């Protein structure tokens with residue numbers, strides 16, 4: 294897909310303002326962004342959309358919308374910020390739109406760090422996921438489940454609608470221009486808002502149905518699925534099944550996706566219960582209790598009950614601490630010390 298151009302010259306959108314005069318609005322990046330959003334909700338409508346082809350265009354257009362809208366806001370801060378390397382930016386290349394622009398993830402970083410925008414972790418990570426899904430889609434075709442993509446897209450759509458409402462994306466306008474702009478954009482934005490509501494209510498209806506059936510009484514075994522971001526992944530002996538996606542997860546899939554380090558050989562902590570290196574920290578359970586989870590023995594240790602072994606640093610229960618010194622030693626370290634002392 295060609296890079297979205299952010300600088301003039303470009304096409305304009307003709308609108309009639311309140312005085313009946315034809316006004317030409319010259320900020321197509323934002324119109325383009327909104328136009329992409331209209332296409333996204335069309336492709337994702339639960340009743341009419343949702344085919345693999347729909348999902349493909351929904352992801353491509355959602356990413357394009359995010360890119361133009363985030364960058365339009367960056368340009369309002371300073372035009373050089375949309376360059377991959379602002380240090381080499383020249384106004385001439387900006388006006389000619391002949392430059393390498395920054396990635397969406399960098400745009401989010403700059404909006405947070407330089408423009409001081411309060412973009413939440415959740416929104417930033419949804420935008421990053423979207424960019425990754427777009428890239429995977431372009432190189433390998435659709436590798437994600439359609440339902441999961443739909444649920445995730447709803448998060449990004451929701452963010453972009455708030456972003457459009459809260460952020461100054463277009464240059465300062467005269468009163469007439471302001472009105473004409475609002476008039477032109479509002480109809481499209483209404484369409485997007487209705488579309489997002491339909492997608493969100495589809496997600497809600499589906500989750501409600503699942504809560505009454507597959508997920509009933511399983512809250513203490515159910516976690517948020519990182520694929521669809523719904524509390525619908527029920528853990529079992531083999532790993533788990535997300536009923537929203539629906540996807541089966543093997544225990545090693547869970548470890549890889551929820552791992553606490555980037556070290557693929559040691560994705561989990563050593564479990565104090567079974568000693569396997571399969572203890573995961575970052576699982577969020579549907580019952581709201583903050584615990585860790587071991588994919589081997591399926592124990593859910595409570596963080597407050599765990600200290601770390603003074604010998605090797607692994608998680609080990611506080612209640613085994615030495616009554617006088619307060620030292621915690623795991624069984625292996627106790628064994629090792631005994632051997633060292635007797636030799």
Ligand SMILES: [Zn+2]
Nearest residue numbers: 518521535538
């Ligand atoms: Zn899922």
Ligand SMILES: [Zn+2]
Nearest residue numbers: 564567587590
């Ligand atoms: Zn274990």
Ligand SMILES: [Zn+2]
Nearest residue numbers: 602605623626
């Ligand atoms: Zn130890």
